[in-house]
Amino acid sequence: MIRALGTTVGALALGLLPLALRSYQLGLLTKMLILAIFAMSLNLILGYGGLPSMGHAAYFGIAGYTVALLARGGLTHFGLELGAGIIAAALTAALFGLLALRTQGAYLLMITLALAQVLWGIAFGWRSVTGGDDGLPGIPRPVTGLLWSVGDGVRFYYLVLVVFAVAMALLWLVVRSPFGRALVGIRESERRMEVLGYNTWAHKYVAFVIAGALAGVAGILFVYDNRFVSPAYLSVVLSATGLIMVILGGAGTLLGPALGAAAIVFLENIISAQTQRWPLVLGLIYVVVTLFAPAGLLGLRWRRRATRPS
Amino acid sequence: MTATFWVIQLLNGLSFGMLLFLLAAGLSLIFGLMRILNLAHGSYYLLGAYVALWAVEWSGSLAVAMLAGISAVVALGVVMERVFLRRLPRHEELPQALLTFGFLLIVGDVALWIWGGTPQSLPTPPALATSLRVGPLVFPGYRVFLILLGAAVGVTLWFLQERTRIGAMLRAAIDDAEIAESTGINVSRLSTLVFALGAALAALGGIMAGPIIGVHPGVDFEILLLAFVVVIIGGLGSLKGALVGGLLVGCLDNFGKALFPELALFTIFAPMALILAIRPTGLFGTR
Numbered sequence: 001m002i003r004a005l006g007t008t009v010g011a012l013a014l015g016l017l018p019l020a021l022r023s024y025q026l027g028l029l030t031k032m033l034i035l036a037i038f039a040m041s042l043n044l045i046l047g048y049g050g051l052p053s054m055g056h057a058a059y060f061g062i063a064g065y066t067v068a069l070l071a072r073g074g075l076t077h078f079g080l081e082l083g084a085g086i087i088a089a090a091l092t093a094a095l096f097g098l099l100a101l102r103t104q105g106a107y108l109l110m111i112t113l114a115l116a117q118v119l120w121g122i123a124f125g126w127r128s129v130t131g132g133d134d135g136l137p138g139i140p141r142p143v144t145g146l147l148w149s150v151g152d153g154v155r156f157y158y159l160v161l162v163v164f165a166v167a168m169a170l171l172w173l174v175v176r177s178p179f180g181r182a183l184v185g186i187r188e189s190e191r192r193m194e195v196l197g198y199n200t201w202a203h204k205y206v207a208f209v210i211a212g213a214l215a216g217v218a219g220i221l222f223v224y225d226n227r228f229v230s231p232a233y234l235s236v237v238l239s240a241t242g243l244i245m246v247i248l249g250g251a252g253t254l255l256g257p258a259l260g261a262a263a264i265v266f267l268e269n270i271i272s273a274q275t276q277r278w279p280l281v282l283g284l285i286y287v288v289v290t291l292f293a294p295a296g297l298l299g300l301r302w303r304r305r306a307t308r309p310s
Numbered sequence: 311m312t313a314t315f316w317v318i319q320l321l322n323g324l325s326f327g328m329l330l331f332l333l334a335a336g337l338s339l340i341f342g343l344m345r346i347l348n349l350a351h352g353s354y355y356l357l358g359a360y361v362a363l364w365a366v367e368w369s370g371s372l373a374v375a376m377l378a379g380i381s382a383v384v385a386l387g388v389v390m391e392r393v394f395l396r397r398l399p400r401h402e403e404l405p406q407a408l409l410t411f412g413f414l415l416i417v418g419d420v421a422l423w424i425w426g427g428t429p430q431s432l433p434t435p436p437a438l439a440t441s442l443r444v445g446p447l448v449f450p451g452y453r454v455f456l457i458l459l460g461a462a463v464g465v466t467l468w469f470l471q472e473r474t475r476i477g478a479m480l481r482a483a484i485d486d487a488e489i490a491e492s493t494g495i496n497v498s499r500l501s502t503l504v505f506a507l508g509a510a511l512a513a514l515g516g517i518m519a520g521p522i523i524g525v526h527p528g529v530d531f532e533i534l535l536l537a538f539v540v541v542i543i544g545g546l547g548s549l550k551g552a553l554v555g556g557l558l559v560g561c562l563d564n565f566g567k568a569l570f571p572e573l574a575l576f577t578i579f580a581p582m583a584l585i586l587a588i589r590p591t592g593l594f595g596t597r
Contacts, residue, residue, distance in 0.1 A: 046404075052403065052404045052407070054407065098587075099583060099586045099587060102586070102590040103590045103591070105403045106341065106345065106347040106403045106407075106546065107542075107546065107590065107591065109347055109403055109404070109407050110347060110538050110541070110542060110546075111542060111586060113535075113538060114535065114538050114539055114542055114579070114582060115579075115583075117535050117575070117579075118575065118576070118579040118583075121575030121576065121579070122575070122576065124575075125571075125575065236531065236535075237415075240408070240411050243404070243408060244408060247404075247408065277419060277423065279415045279416075279418065279419035279422075280415070280416055280419040280420060280423075282412075282415055283411075283412040283413065283414070283415030283416035283419065284412065284416065285412070286408050286409060286411055286412025286415065287394065287409055287412040287413070287416075289408070290398065290405045290408045290409040290412070291394065291397055291398070291409070294399075294405055
């Protein structure tokens with residue numbers, strides 16, 4: 001009851017906020033929602049599956065580059081761009097998952113980081129296609145295949161809000177499904193789930209690919225929002241920022257990562273306006289959160305599997 | 311592409327590989343004993359090089375610079391280990407990784423604040439600024455020195471681990487920390503010692519790379535990534551793996567940059583992916 005009420009109030013607030021906010025503030029809110037989708041996608045594997053990844057930006061960035069190149073090539077259809085970006089992200093996750101999910105713990109972190117850096121290296125080095133370090137500017141937003149045009153800030157915000165709501169609903173369905181329950185079971189004790197007859201590898205792999213595809217959706221929206229893509233979209237800094245958003249908000253909760261994303265975007269905005277030392281402050285946030293708030297704002301502790309791998 | 315080209319590239323690759331060995335050995339030792347994935351390892355390289363630069367400008371002596379760089383980094387490493395990492399639950403990789411990533415950001419940004427964004431390099435010691443002639447080939451003296459230094463560090467580490475009392479204690483603690491503790495080995499002190507040693511090796515790497523790679527903002531991330539690739543290929547926790555992986559990655563990187571400049575990183579990552587597919591724990595990794 002309380003939860004239903006909270007959801008209604010939250011949805012109403014997000015729907016009506018554009019009436020109250022100035023365009024700059026609305027832009028900030030848009031960015032919060034986009035990065036919330038990114039954090040929520042990472043939370044599916046980290047919070048529910050217990051699979052830490054230091055390379056989640058790979059799927060965000062590859063979808064972003066795919067859409068940027070298509071849009072610069074003359075494609076204007078939203079549905080086609082979205083589909084192509086999601087497929088690129090899902091295929092990348094499917095490939096990386098094959099290599100990374102053979103390992104766990106520290107190896108998993110290290111390998112996901114290194115694999116994501118491969119894409120970063122390609123984006124950085126292959127100047128003739130990706131623009132190298134300068135990135136690709138002037139990427140047009142889609143004009144066809146949409147119910148309303150998304151040229152201005154308010155209309156674009158509503159597109160992002162709809163995608164955010166759909167992503168949230170999908171994740172809600174996934175974590176409540178038998179698949180989602182099994183995933184949590186694997187997080188708590190993989191061996192027990194194996195003994196019960198579950199194909200644990202397949203569960204982890206499917207979750208990994210879904211998370212990658214959803215991160216891709218966030219990457220596409222981010223490209224539309226900034227009309228720009230650069231190697232930073234693939235960087236380890238973004239991957240790690242995703243992790244701290246999830247941890248700060250509360251891993252393994254549906255809403256926590258979105259709150260964590262909003263908090264980090266908000267802090268970055270305030271602090272960057274005062275000083276150039278945002279990386280320093282972000283670093284301090286990592287230290288403080290891991291030492292003093294490992295359970296995050298929403299408090300449900302992400303626990304490591306009870307059994308240690310032998 | 312003459313034979314000279316290949317020999318010189320090989321020499322460059324091996325000398326770079328020895329630098330990578332210095333960096334990966336510390337990362338690997340720390341993980342082997344404490345299961346800590348130290349993302350701040352790139353910072354040790356960065357800080358070591360910057361402090362050495364500072365000291366060499368102030369004192370004019372490369373020996374003083376080396377001492378200052380290594381001491382500063384060892385101090386940072388010991389503080390990280392004793393004051394911060396100890397407070398985290400043991401055997402949880404993610405909090406440790408995030409904490410050390412925080413340090414990576416902090417050190418990188420503070421260094422940018424203090425030393426600015428211009429790439430800098432350390433002077434080559436005059437005694438090593440010569441070149442060696444072997445028949446028609448001319449080798450830069452400093453590169454040859456790096457290979458010899460790496461070999462010397464490798465032999466010393468091997469001797470420490472296999473032939474000394476501390477090494478025996480270390481091997482026991484890596485094998486089973488609890489049982490080692492119960493036989494009277496001070497695992498806590500040993501952990502700090504290993505952390506200090508790992509940090510010192512990375513700082514040494516940063517200082518030794520000073521004349522050829524130099525130091526600039528972002529080099530901490532680049533170095534961390536290369537050290538990761540080395541331990542992924544060689545296997546975490548293995549000195550032999552760090553050496554073999556280091557030399558392999560050093561050569562691959564060098565030939566890649568010379569032959570396919572646009573896809574340089576790819577020549578490292580393709581073999582890494584291949585090894586991952588065949589042996590997920592690396593060539594010499596145990597788990």
